[in-house]
Amino acid sequence: MSEFGSNSSVTDSYDEYVMPIWKSLDVPVERAHGCTLEDFDGNEYLDAFSGISVTNVGHGNDAVVEAATNQLERFVHGCSYVHPNEPVASLAETIADVSPGDLQKSFFCNSGTEAVEGAIKLARKYTGSTEVVALEMGFHGRTLGSLALTGNNAYKREMAPALNDVFHAGAPYGYRCPRCEGERCTPSCADDIEHVIGTHTSGDVAAVVVEPVMGEAGIIVPPDGWLERVQEIAHDHGALLVCDEVQTGYGRTGELFASAHFDVEPDILTQAKGIANGLPLGAFTASEAVADAFDAGDHLSTFGGNPVACASALATIDQLRGGIVENVREQGRWLESELDSLEGAHDAVGQTRGLGLMWGIELVDPEKTGPRGVAPAPDADLAASVRDHLRDESGVVIGVGGYYKNVLRLQPPLSMTRDQLQRVVEALERALEAV
Ligand SMILES: Cc1ncc(COP(=O)(O)O)c(C=O)c1O
Structure with missing residues (x-):
C-alpha cells in the first residue's frame, strides 16, 4: 500500500491498480471547496469543468x-x-x-x-x-x-x-x-x-x-x-x-x-x-x-x-432555486459576449456556442477543410494544448470534448462568480495567444 501523501503516489497507484480507460485531466484532488480544487501538494486550481458538469452548486456546498x-x-x-x-x-x-x-x-x-x-x-x-x-x-x-x-x-x-x-x-x-x-x-x-x-x-x-x-x-x-x-x-x-x-x-x-x-x-x-x-x-x-x-x-x-x-x-x-440559477443566467450572458469577442479575434476559434454556463469553443485549423467539405478542419491537438496550458500556466481546469475532440468545454460550478469567470476567460486568452 502506498502512502497517499503526494500527487505522484496517487497517480502511480492509478497506473498500477485502476483500469486504464480514460486520460485524466492530471489534477489529482485531495480536497475541494466552491470552485477550487486542491491537489496533494497544496496547489490550488480554479475548476471550470465541475468533474464533467456535476458539482453544480459548488464543491463541498x-x-x-x-x-x-x-x-x-x-x-x-x-x-x-x-x-x-x-x-x-x-x-x-x-x-x-x-x-x-x-x-x-x-x-x-x-x-x-x-x-x-x-x-x-x-x-x-x-x-x-x-x-x-x-x-x-x-x-x-x-x-x-x-x-x-x-x-x-x-x-x-x-x-x-x-x-x-x-x-x-x-x-x-x-x-x-x-x-x-x-x-x-x-x-x-x-x-x-x-x-x-x-x-x-x-x-x-x-x-x-x-x-x-x-x-x-x-x-x-x-x-x-x-x-x-x-x-x-x-x-x-x-x-x-x-x-x-x-x-x-x-x-x-x-x-x-x-x-x-x-x-x-x-x-x-x-x-x-x-x-x-x-x-x-x-x-x-x-x-x-x-x-x-x-x-x-x-x-x-x-x-x-x-x-x-x-x-x-x-x-x-x-x-x-435560491439564486444559483439566476447567477447562471447573469454570468452566462456575460460569458457569451466575452466568447463572441474571442471568436472574432482568433482564426483558430471556429465557433463558440452554449447556454447558461455550458459553453463550447470549437478549435479549428483554418488552413484545412473539415469532414464532408464543411467548415475548417477540427484541431484536436490544439484543443489539448490549450487545456494543458490553462492548467499548467494559470491553474484553471477546463474540459475538452466534442465528436472530433476539438471543443474546449467550460462547465464550471454554477455558483462561479464574475471575478472567477473573468480569470477563466483571461487565462483562455493567454493560452490561445501562447499555443
Ligand atoms: C446526456 C448524457 N446522458 C447520459 C450520460 C451518462 O451518464 P453517466 O456517466 O452518469 O452514466 C451522460 C454522461 O456524460 C450524458 O452527458
Missing part, C-alpha cells in the same frame, strides 16, 4: 453537506422500494413540481446511463414498440443499451452490437451540418428524424431520444424550433419524446431543465450528474399515464434512490 450528514446519521440505505422513506418521497414530489409539463412519477437509480436504460424500457413498455431513434454524435452512456443510443463509434469499437433496433438521425450541428447552409441549423434539420423513421425503422417507434443541448458532442445548441419539430415528428409516429437531461439538467443552462428553453413537454426526462451535486444519483421521470405502464417487478435497483443522495438532491435543488 455547506447546505448539501449538512443534508447528507443528517441523513447519514439517520439511516443510509432503505432501497427506495423496499422501505418507503422521506428523502425519496420528497424528492419525487419536488421533481414533479420543478420539471416541465405533466411529468410526475420518478424512478431513482445511480447514474445517467441507468436513467437512459430505464427510460428505454419504459418507452418500450408504454408503446409496445421496441425501436428507438437517437442522434448521430449524441451521448447517452456506456452500458450496452445506452451505448447503442450513443452516436459515436469511438465508444463502441469492439463492444457492439448492443441493441439492434436503434437508428440514428443527423444532429443539429449547424457549424458542420451537411444539410444546412451557414453556421446554424434550421428547425427543418429535424426532418432527418422523419427520414430515418421512414427509411430505417418498421414505423413502430418507441422513442426519439435527444439531448436538448448536446454535451459530449461538443455543446451543440439546436436552433429555435428544432426540438419542437422533433416532438411533433415523434408524436406523429406514436413515439415518446425522451429528453436526456443528464448533462443539461439542474440549472446548467439557466433553467432548471434545458427543455424549458423550448416549447416542448418531454414524455420522459432523464437526469443524473448535477442532481445531487456529486453524490451518485440518477432518475427518469414520466407522466402518470406513461409511468403506470410499468408493472411491479418491471424494474428495480438495489442502491437506486439512496436516501443520502436524495437528501443531497433536495438541498441541491433548494440552492439552485
